[in-house]
Amino acid sequence: IMQSEHMSDKTRVSYEAYQQAKEVIPGGVTANIKYFDPHPIVMKEAHGSRLIDVDGNKYIDYLLCYGALVLGHGHTAVKEAVNEQINQTGTFIFGSPHNLEYEMARKLVDLFPGIDMVRYTNSGLEATLLSIRLAKAYTGKRKVAKFEGHYHGGYDEMLISVNPDLDEAGEASTPNAVPESSGLGKEDLDNTIILPFNDLEGTRRILTERQDELSAVILEPIQSGFIPADESFMKGLREITEELGILLIFDEVKTGFRLTVGGAQSLYNIEPDITSLGKVLGGGFPVGAVGGKKEVMNIMAPDRGKDILTAGVKDDVKDDIMFHSGTYNGHPVVLAAGLATIQELEKPNVMQNLLEKTNLLRQQLELLYKNYSITMQTVGMGSIFNIIFTDYEIKNYRDLNHANMELRKQLDYELLNQGIYTKPMNRYSMSIAHTDEDIQQTVQAHERAIKLVLG
Numbered sequence: 333i334m335q336s337e338h339m340s341d342k343t344r345v346s347y348e349a350y351q352q353a354k355e356v357i358p359g360g361v362t363a364n365i366k367y368f369d370p371h372p373i374v375m376k377e378a379h380g381s382r383l384i385d386v387d388g389n390k391y392i393d394y395l396l397c398y399g400a401l402v403l404g405h406g407h408t409a410v411k412e413a414v415n416e417q418i419n420q421t422g423t424f425i426f427g428s429p430h431n432l433e434y435e436m437a438r439k440l441v442d443l444f445p446g447i448d449m450v451r452y453t454n455s456g457l458e459a460t461l462l463s464i465r466l467a468k469a470y471t472g473k474r475k476v477a478k479f480e481g482h483y484h485g486g487y488d489e490m491l492i493s494v495n496p497d498l499d500e501a502g503e504a505s506t507p508n509a510v511p512e513s514s515g516l517g518k519e520d521l522d523n524t525i526i527l528p529f530n531d532l533e534g535t536r537r538i539l540t541e542r543q544d545e546l547s548a549v550i551l552e553p554i555q556s557g558f559i560p561a562d563e564s565f566m567k568g569l570r571e572i573t574e575e576l577g578i579l580l581i582f583d584e585v586k587t588g589f590r591l592t593v594g595g596a597q598s599l600y601n602i603e604p605d606i607t608s609l610g611k612v613l614g615g616g617f618p619v620g621a622v623g624g625k626k627e628v629m630n631i632m633a634p635d636r637g638k639d640i641l642t643a644g645v646k647d648d649v650k651d652d653i654m655f656h657s658g659t660y661n662g663h664p665v666v667l668a669a670g671l672a673t674i675q676e677l678e679k680p681n682v683m684q685n686l687l688e689k690t691n692l693l694r695q696q697l698e699l700l701y702k703n704y705s706i707t708m709q710t711v712g713m714g715s716i717f718n719i720i721f722t723d724y725e726i727k728n729y730r731d732l733n734h735a736n737m738e739l740r741k742q743l744d745y746e747l748l749n750q751g752i753y754t755k756p757m758n759r760y761s762m763s764i765a766h767t768d769e770d771i772q773q774t775v776q777a778h779e780r781a782i783k784l785v786l787g
């Protein structure tokens with residue numbers, strides 16, 4: 333699509349910055365996911381709903397750091413909380429327990445039905461990694477099942493069948509494990525069992541067959557933040573996993589604070605055994621957390637034997653305490669930012685307004701495309717959605733392959749040109765900083781893009 337080496341004259345400085353970065357940073361990006369052709373756009377400032385790149389172009393930001401910035405860029409409450417934390421304590425980090433760790437944990441326990449206890453990590457990736465190790469240690473089983481098309485962070489065990497080529501992916505109801513990266517081997521593919529999303533019978537069959545090996549099923553309750561699990565599927569999955577002695581892990585890194593404060597589990601009314609959190613939880617700073625049932629979480633308590641020893645049931649004490657560590661876990665500045673973010677979201681009507689605004693944008697876009705007789709639907713739940721050029725109902729990864737990706741791509745590049753920022757082909761995330769005017773400008777930009785692309 334993009335014939336030229338650089339996007340346009342408007343992004344020449346970005347292109348030069350990318351060329352320079354490429355010399356010392358592979359691909360000029362610090363995460364593969366942040367690269368796009370012909371070159372990523374290099375940013376220099378951001379305020380509220382807006383990003384400004386090194387060429388001085390302004391964008392309405394719908395990427396929002398892959399959904400993390402639910403308050404938009406630089407929200408005052410977060411800035412104040414961070415400054416206050418540093419100024420009052422005199423340090424950035426104690427390196428020992430401190431009260432904010434307790435405060436945030438108590439908050440998460442109150443908000444999430446499946447969380448009795450909490451441990452912190454520094455990213456969503458680490459959160460799912462820890463969740464899976466907990467399940468293995470707790471059940472004594474070694475394998476883990478994930479759904480085709482679901483992303484849980486880029487490590488070997490989960491870097492499988494996220495975005496597989498359908499030629500390699502096999503039958504829809506018994507998907508193959510397909511590696512997403514070089515460096516993975518057969519043992520990685522054998523250790524991760526792939527399940528079909530929103531297909532209860534297929535899932536039941538595979539889980540029943542592999543129950544003796546499987547420690548856990550992990551899923552995004554809303555795939556990629558925009559394809560919700562059917563309620564009956566979710567209920568069925570909870571029942572089967574319980575029946576088979578397989579732990580259920582909700583990866584709520586995206587969904588934790590974007591549908592309601594309390595995650596998809598609150599909406600679905602389902603208690604997972606373990607929950608992985610991240611993104612919004614850090615208010616724009618690097619974070620992850622794992623929450624879960626007491627009996628599961630306590631297997632990593634280093635003082636675990638103590639109570640039981642005191643109670644005089646020495647034989648029950650297992651000496652295999654599960655290890656978890658991290659120099660920066662529970663970082664006070666991060667937790668201060670995260671708590672300030674959650675407090676903003678808990679204010680009356682804030683979440684509701686965010687959801688209404690998202691729905692308004694979705695409706696207006698759908699209306700616009702309808703007026704141009706273009707087959708299009710928005711798919712999503714809460715404050716994240718995607719634009720899909722098909723009229724099929726989208727239930728899983730494979731359904732997305734029926735959509736007109738070429739049109740989407742062309743429009744996304746033109747939209748960048750028109751000041752609408754998301755990485756091409758990415759979903760849209762909304763923030764409380766997005767105004768009605770932003771929504772109007774976004775719809776107008778789409779109209780200009782449609783005219784330019786379709787002539």
Ligand code: PLP
Pocket residue numbers: 398455456457458460483484485486552583584585586610611619
């Ligand atoms: N899980 C889900 C559902 C995610 O969306 C992501 C990130 O996009 C991760 C895990 C990994 O989180 P992080 O990028 O913070 O490591």
